[in-house]
Amino acid sequence: MSLYPPPVREEPPVMTRVGEAIRVRGLVQGVGFRPAVWRLAREHGVSGDVCNDGEGVLIHAWADAATLDGFVAGLRSACPPLGRIDSIERYALRDAPPIAGMFRIGSSAGGRARAGVVPDAVTCRACIEETFDPSSRRYRYAFTNCTHCGPRLSIVEAIPYDRPNTTMAAFPLCEACRREYDDPADRRFHAQPVSCPACGPHLWLERSDGSLAPGDPVQAACQYIKHGKIVAIKGLGGFQLACAAADHAAVARLRALKHRERKPFALLASGVSMIERYCVVSDADKALLTCAAGPIVIMAIRSDDRNEYFPGVAPGIATLGFMLPSTPLHHLIMHSFDDPIVLTSGNLVDEPQCIDNADARTRLAGMADALLMHDRDIARRVDDSVARVVGDVPRVLRRSRGYAPAPLRMPKDFAAAPPILAMGAQQKNTFCLLRNGEAILSHHIGELANGETYRDYAKALSRYQHLFEHDASLIAVDLHPEYLSRKLGLDIARQRRLPLAGIQHHHAHFAACLAENDIGLGIDVLGIVLDGLGMGDDQALWGGEFLLGGYAGYRRLASFAPAALPGGARAIDEPWRNTYAHLRASLGWPRFAAEYATLELHDFLAARPLALIDQMIDKGINSPTASSTGRLFDAFAAALGVCRERAQYEGQAAIELEARIDRRTLHDEDDAQAYPFGIVDTGGPLLIDPRPMWLVMLEDLRRATPVPSMAARFHKGLAIAIVRMTQRLLAPTAVRIVALSGGVMQNRVLVEQLAARLAACGLTVLQHRLVPANDGGIALGQAAIAAARALVPAPASPWSTSCA
Structure with missing residues (x-):
């Protein structure tokens, strides 16, 4: 028998659950913010829900006060790459709390539109790898995207940014895409442009006479370019005209057709290493080229004899404007080329570029030998942005795709x-x-x-x-x-x-x-x-x-x-x-x-x-x-x-x-x-x-x-x-x-x-x-x-x- 009485077991203090409405403003819609909140709530044991509305994101959260403080403090670090939190406001809730540990993602609510629209973003690394993976159901699919990349401004027609309010509303999700879209743990959770070959937009190559080219439209378009032709490509925010940069005759013909005698053309490269063959690329240039905005970056031409390689692209100047592929379609195209291609807006000089298929057939008929088209509507024209590093600082010269309308x-x-x-x-x-x-x-x-x-x-x-x-x-x-x-x-x-x-x-x-x-x-x-x-x-x-x-x-x-x-x-x-x-x-x-x-x-x-x-x-x-x-x-x-x-x-x-x-x-x-x-x-x-x-x-x-x-x-x-x-x-x-x-x-x-x-x-x-x-x-x-x-x-x- 013990000489000492048994120890008194202390019960943990009962923590009082309190409720708060947490309003998050900024670029928090269409960037994967709600699933990030969902994961953070599960980590902290917070109950409640999160939804989009016209002012941003609204969270209802219940936990003890210290846990809520930790949860709110973690929101900024949990913000996805394309997001931006401008402010967080907290208000007391007196509603009855839900079951402890239960946190759900609610459907979007209405309200006056005060939330920011996220700019279009270049394709992320995970989606690029998926596009080129033969085992993926999105293998060679030109519209692969997820919450961290893809179209935003170019497809949105109303706030809140949900699929019914975008030009993707015309493409009902297949069962496989629906599972991804509904799963908070999936990187495609509520990615509004999500689709696959079974349910999404599709490509075709249309010859100048209106007939369809047989076979893979991307491969056919690349063959046209390699043979000195000009191809109109329906890009993210409008049609672009492409030709081989090293084909002097094709570049000269494009200049004559666009009525653009001397103004430099932009170039598309498959990667930074391709650009480095022709330009002096600083670390700041690389960061700018590979950022989510993906602008055209103006860089100095190398001092060796390669600056004679594209004499018709930027006559009279010592710089070239390069960009990297912004969509899976552009990645697929550049996969077939060892050298850059010219990629310029599909228009006559000073005119807005075409965004509509019928308009492109009319306005680009005399300029393009073929049109690489698709059936996803473009809600608004969004030109490529242009930037340049000056004094080691990136500076935007034309603010459009990737930056506007943040x-x-x-x-x-x-x-x-x-x-x-x-x-x-x-x-x-x-x-x-x-x-x-x-x-x-x-x-x-x-x-x-x-x-x-x-x-x-x-x-x-x-x-x-x-x-x-x-x-x-x-x-x-x-x-x-x-x-x-x-x-x-x-x-x-x-x-x-x-x-x-x-x-x-x-x-x-x-x-x-x-x-x-x-x-x-x-x-x-x-x-x-x-x-x-x-x-x-x-x-x-x-x-x-x-x-x-x-x-x-x-x-x-x-x-x-x-x-x-x-x-x-x-x-x-x-x-x-x-x-x-x-x-x-x-x-x-x-x-x-x-x-x-x-x-x-x-x-x-x-x-x-x-x-x-x-x-x-x-x-x-x-x-x-x-x-x-x-x-x-x-x-x-x-x-x-x-x-x-x-x-x-x-x-x-x-x-x-x-x-x-x-x-x-x-x-x-x-x-x-x-x-x-x-x-x-x-x-x-x-x-x-x-x-x-x-x-x-x-x-x-x-x-x-x-x-x-x-x-x-x-x-x-x-x-x-x-x-x-x-x-x-x-x-x-x-x-x-x-x-x-x-x-x-x-x-x-x-x-x-x-x-x-x-x-x-x-x-x-x-x-x-x-x-x-x-x-x-x-x-x-x-x-x-x-x-x-x-x-x-x-x-x-x-x-x-x-x-x-």
């Missing part, structure tokens, strides 16, 4: 802003819906002067507002009276009786950069905005601006010296006109003719109708002046004989000039050799004066200095002048933040020179990353400025504001 988080100061519709610019158009502290920037629309593109713009605008149930209380437009985006905005404002905010073009560029970099209200920054043209608030044309202020207002402290645009729009298409205007302003034609008559440039200009142009400039006939940095690039390039007579695409002269830069001159030559620019005080905004540059440049031209050295001295001299102006403007202020924006800020050499030199002055330099620096980002800035005015009726800074 909401952009606005600075916290904008949480109370009213819903705003910003109409965007005329070129590279996107529009923006702002509400609830986030901005939904549309996919790339394009040039609105084209009738088909404008109709596509109006349709996309209507569909986005319906999709996101966006009810604007304010319309924001550009100041330019001829922008079609402005005219449509005016019509919408009149029809709905809404207030209208006129936003100055360069202020919008500036504000877009501030918003992307999370700069709040009331913070003054110097914006350096360089582009082609935009209407100023003084009704003059601007294009090289130094703006001090923020969202609510600004002051124009400096600009580039205005120069005439002889012929108006013709000066954009014919760069030599800008050369003449600058030389006329800097030297005068008599002096130039007397001192530089031996130059080939003199002979070229002397053969032009200079007397007529002088008369136009002197009398102000169709020759407005503009402080345009873009036109200065055109003028300098044309003086060197680069893209002199006619520009075939926007920015061609600047792009080809950048391609010619001698890197040793750029990096090793003393700054004293850079071309000088003056700073002139006229009593108003200070001016960067190019006259000293022209005098030194003409002497180099007379000495037959190599064009690459002159191109380097121009870029370096321009950067030095901008930094000098910045230092002078900021000296009397406490401002130490600078924002770079505008289309010229896509010039890699100029931006890297500016960023390094400004940082060396102790300044913080803000740049674009996810939003294009060009007009594709204008709408975000318009929305931010309109919101700031609504939130802060009086300017937050002492600077003036622009108005309609």
Whole structure:
């Protein structure tokens, strides 16, 4: 018998179960978030349910308080790769708890659409392996996808993102796919585009005469391409035209048929190793190429003789734009090729690409020898995105497939802003819906002067507002009276009786950069905005601006010296006109003719109708002046004989000039050799004066200095002048933040020179990353400025504001 009494067994404390409603907002639909919540709940022993609704994901959870805290803390780490959690809100529940340990995935509920739509994503590794696995029931199936990849924006027609609200509603699931779709443990649980050869979309190859090609349509299409033909391929967001990149005749024929004489074509490669045969691929480039967005990535051509391999693909420039396969169909195609193929949008230049089978048969009939088609409808056109690594940072140049319409988080100061519709610019158009502290920037629309593109713009605008149930209380437009985006905005404002905010073009560029970099209200920054043209608030044309202020207002402290645009729009298409205007302003034609008559440039200009142009400039006939940095690039390039007579695409002269830069001159030559620019005080905004540059440049031209050295001295001299102006403007202020924006800020050499030199002055330099620096980002800035005015009726800074 024990001398000690038996120990008292302590019962575990009874934990009180409490209930909470947990609201998760962000990109949480169509990414596998609900099954991730289901698995997390089982791990923590949480009871309840999870469902999608119009605001995101709603979780009802019961457990003891500590367990619920751990469960909520685990939500962020459990978020799937394509998801993004913006906020988590918790509310007490008083409902009766379900059976302990029971957690289910509920069907989607309705409600006002506030959830983000996830962008289309490139095919994941697991689906690629399945597509090429002979034992898989999806072997060589062109539409293999799962929760972690595949179409989203291109198929969704309403929120919540469920199969009945997508173009996949036309394809009832077979029994095998239904089991995957219903199993929370399967990676295809509620993957809305899920299908297989038994129940999903199918492919066929249609010859130009309308007949069907026999056999495997993918193999047949590849044979067409290998034999020098052009094939139209129905991709994720529209039709694409493909031909062999190394087939010079096929590339030339494609250029002629598309009316695209010089603009670079994009290339499709099977993998990074293929791209490395032709381009210098950095680690940042690799990460960009292989990310879920899968953009076209612009990279430098290798310095060896391989840069002669595709002479017709990107004439006159030193870069190539490559992308990797974005869908199983593209993987299947590239499996048959050892070299890249050209893959460009299925359209004529400046038109929207075809997305409908019947439309493709009509519009591409004379361009494609065959059409590789399928029967899954495309809900909206989504072009390929374009990106480039600048300063070791990936930067989006065209935001579309893979990026749009993922909401952009606005600075916290904008949480109370009213819903705003910003109409965007005329070129590279996107529009923006702002509400609830986030901005939904549309996919790339394009040039609105084209009738088909404008109709596509109006349709996309209507569909986005319906999709996101966006009810604007304010319309924001550009100041330019001829922008079609402005005219449509005016019509919408009149029809709905809404207030209208006129936003100055360069202020919008500036504000877009501030918003992307999370700069709040009331913070003054110097914006350096360089582009082609935009209407100023003084009704003059601007294009090289130094703006001090923020969202609510600004002051124009400096600009580039205005120069005439002889012929108006013709000066954009014919760069030599800008050369003449600058030389006329800097030297005068008599002096130039007397001192530089031996130059080939003199002979070229002397053969032009200079007397007529002088008369136009002197009398102000169709020759407005503009402080345009873009036109200065055109003028300098044309003086060197680069893209002199006619520009075939926007920015061609600047792009080809950048391609010619001698890197040793750029990096090793003393700054004293850079071309000088003056700073002139006229009593108003200070001016960067190019006259000293022209005098030194003409002497180099007379000495037959190599064009690459002159191109380097121009870029370096321009950067030095901008930094000098910045230092002078900021000296009397406490401002130490600078924002770079505008289309010229896509010039890699100029931006890297500016960023390094400004940082060396102790300044913080803000740049674009996810939003294009060009007009594709204008709408975000318009929305931010309109919101700031609504939130802060009086300017937050002492600077003036622009108005309609």
